[in-house]
Amino acid sequence: MRILISTDTYPPDLSGSSFFTYRLATGLAELGHDVHVVCASDSGPRKDVPEDGVRMHRLRSVPLVIHPTVRFVPPVGVPRALRGLVAELMPDVLHTQDHFTIGRAAMAAARRHGIPVVATNHFMPDNLLPYLPGWLHRPVKSVAWHDFRRIYARADHLTTPTQAAADLLARYGFGRYVEPVSCGVDFGRFHPSERPKVVARKEFHLPDVPTIAFVGRLDAEKRLDEVIRALPGVPAQFVLAGRGVRRFELERLAHRTGVADRVFFLGYVPDAQLPLVYAAADVFVMPGIAELQSIATLEAMASGLPVVAADAVALPHLVRPGENGFLFTSGDVDGLAAALNRVLSSEHERARMAEASHAMARSHDATRTVTRFEEIYRGVLSGLKR
Template structure:
């Protein structure tokens, strides 16, 4: 198939959308499809190059680093979008978000009768913190942000969400078109238990104590990840036998390091930044994976930790409960509650004899999230003929609504 994938972020960015889009594009290309990816250039200047079997089309952009380090805003390029569509003649266009570039591509694709698939990575809680006045006007901002998203996605043929919880969120918003829960998928050949990993050497290379119980967080170090909850939990525990590694980079790194100093955590917390060695090696060197985010539509990082055989301690919010069966492969703690997080950390840290069984349960629960299964699901969703615009959770769309959606 000829497939155009469009979004606002791609490799080498390290956010969940970029990782999924990159894995999807490379995976589809590896299965024999012709794949083109369109996104704002991380180099600012426009470019076109082939990498890992995928044709990359970076659109000229402006850096929005003051908003977020991985944020780039595309400049208007209607003629280039039209040229790419006309030359590729894609059988399907797969949108990764509803922002200006994807909106323009959707408009042009719809005019050409091209099937439109969209994956939702959006939650207002992941966007609002970067907007001015977000605390005071949060309810209004949430309504406006959802309205913007729905206006674009209601004009698509089918929408996917990464988890059952994420799909239900969209259905409750009366999206009006089919919503399928499709995992983002992880590479199970790469992320797996590996007894050959030298745990002591890996920890020492990162400045971590090989004799302590190691809790690890992996992901963007941004406000919405609620790493502050983990830091406060570590303070409440005040246990020198525990060490937390915060692995990743993001806009909140400096503020969180200042908080760790204010909490007098010392070497019980280590901010490693981006880890250049293979991530699966780090995960195989850890004892427990922790995540306090309250706005995860799936959490690739948690899945990768599961596949490597780690027990999990996750916030009981949105999609994270789908990954944990309490007492079987980990525990859930109350969102935003460092006292409950500390209780769960202590419960698991005090019983290392449970780790092996819990880790094995994590591995088993990760298997349905293999990337190959995800690629098969998307191939099936890409192929059907374009259906009529039908509301699946409400009355038929009115002529006015059809005109607004572009149908």
């Protein structure tokens, strides 16, 4: 099949959606499909280049004002660009990852030619609200959900990463069936490490002491301040792999809290080294409140780590309290500290939880995800809604 994937975020952007889209595109290409991705330029100017077996169509972009680590494609000219691209490629199917600037233009262009559309949702307004004044939260949330319903109602088949995410869409008035399809995790890369933790820690110049790890964007909705506030009561170091707009604020908080000597910011960690971050850790923490799945949590589980996560949105689907980790109520710093201490206090319990995490992650193998999307594409091509 010739498949066109449209997305407003793609590597080197750092987000679960961008990583998922990259793995899906390259996975489909490895199976012999002719895969094209239209997304924001990583450098500014428009360019059409091959990357990792995928033909990239990168549109002119600028930094997003409220989130400068993300590049944004100004809407002027995008509908025309997508009409031209779709007419040139005439893909068998369009798979859009969002309903923003590029996604909605791609969907409109596909409909002009009768090309079936598969749409996946990775978005919830809570990802955006922390960057806006409080008085705007309610109206922006209302408008955002209305816009989502209006655009995605036109797709032929809809997916989202988890059943919790599908339930969220129904709760906000989306009346169509939405199929949960996991973002998946690459077990070829993420698995329990055979190297001792001390060796993995040396790779990042970390002390050989109990280690809590986080991987992802250092942004407001991740609630990383709660982990730093909990750290005075937890005998461990906290390692953060990623970049984001809240890094300097978190660094200042670590100094004010008196734990700066136990908080390590690794910055951007290249994809090839990411498994080492998990190998260096004893427990993974995910305090975010806007996770429709959390690919980083899945990677940690596949790597054999217990997980302490916020009891919010889809994270309870990944963490079974007492089995592979613990949940805590967002904002309850003492509860977070207690959960981390329960994991760190017993090597035997950590080993048991590590095995449970790895076993639970098995059902999210990325090869199943790619295979399911192949089936969905063929289904919409044959006129079936599966």
